[in-house]
Amino acid sequence: MRSPLVETTARTGTATRPAATAAIATHGVTKDFPSTRAVDEVDLHVPRGALVGVLGPSGCGKTTLLRLLAGFERPDAGTVEVDGRTAAGEGVWMPPDRRRVGMVFQDFALFPHLDVADNIAFGLPRGRGRRQRVQEIIELVGLAGREHSRPSELSGGQQQRVALARALAPRPAVVLLDEPFSNLDAGMRAQVRADVERILRADGATAVLVTHDQEEALAMSDEVAVMREGRIVQQAPPEDLYHQPADRRVAEFVGDADFVCGYAERGQVRCDLGCLELRHPVDGEVEVMIRPEDLELWPDPEGESVVEGREFYGHDQLVHVRLASGRRVHVRLGSVSHVEAGDRVGVRAVRPLQPFPEACRLGLCPELSADSTAVRPRESGERTAAGPPEGPAGAGEG
Ligand SMILES: Nc1ncnc2c1ncn2[C@@H]1O[C@H](COP(=O)(O)OP(=O)(O)O)[C@@H](O)[C@H]1O
């Protein structure tokens, strides 16, 4: 059964694409406001059944992009496509109620005078199946028994689930969520976030989640699209985004990172930390990204690196280390290891590092112009960086 609200228009001129299309996509979509280009030639691809996070700082155009998807804004250029059909652009305009797009607003936007069941039923056509779908979705969101409560009688997390249930009830092609957790206390946010993800996945829904919170985006999404100044600069699975960011600004936006310049050849880079493996081979001057968990340290009274301080977080700690060169790097350490400011340590990378050759090509690595031994090409036969002392088994052999 399909409701009139969720049918799509089969207009003449509507472009259709092969079956394996995205649930929702944009092609070069652009939106200008009088003083700013809010969305700038965005290509967004949301595969069916996926949860795609749109991550970016305040003002980068996230809400405008969602409003373009939903049909609350008309693009100045480019197209929006829902289920393989053009919904906006190329002379086509499908209004919001014909797009099969559900929306969860930041403030939930529930009807205060309607109870839970009626809020959820609101967008569904009358007739057989309506009550059944309402009951089914109420159970899915864990609100059985609260059917007749008013929104004011519910907690923030419960109101959120009503808003989600209302959006999911008509089985939309995609649900759009705009900063859905920003109105919740920090204390309940993690739980509500987990609930929302479980509900979306249990319903097999496709969703676009807009957030400025990198942890939220990485934890919930199958893919994250990073937005900056109206553009999507990278769309990738969370692990790829974190370990292989497209550029330094993405790297910094999705986590802690230090950047070290060096000279690369034969898949390695020579830098202040010694000779380190690269994720992929490049030659010449490069900047490499070092996440705190890419490094390990060990106590070494003879070590040339010194602990300058640490931040203890409970589940782990971030140790500030000054290398022999004077450069400061950060090392993520488990919560039970103990180091103190002033301790001498050895430091090494435990995995290949992501190189950014571009920064150096653009002359953004000031230290490369200095006469630094750290960045000269490696001489043949030179040893790579030393590691921690071997354990008893390793030390006893050979
Ligand atoms: N209706 C509007 N009229 C004029 N400018 C707008 C309007 N909506 C958004 N903007 C501007 O567009 C840019 C992007 O805004 P928005 O999409 O709300 O960003 P975000 O949701 O990422 O914070 C901002 O500079 C904002 O001021």
Ligand SMILES: [Mg+2]
């Ligand atoms: Mg916004």
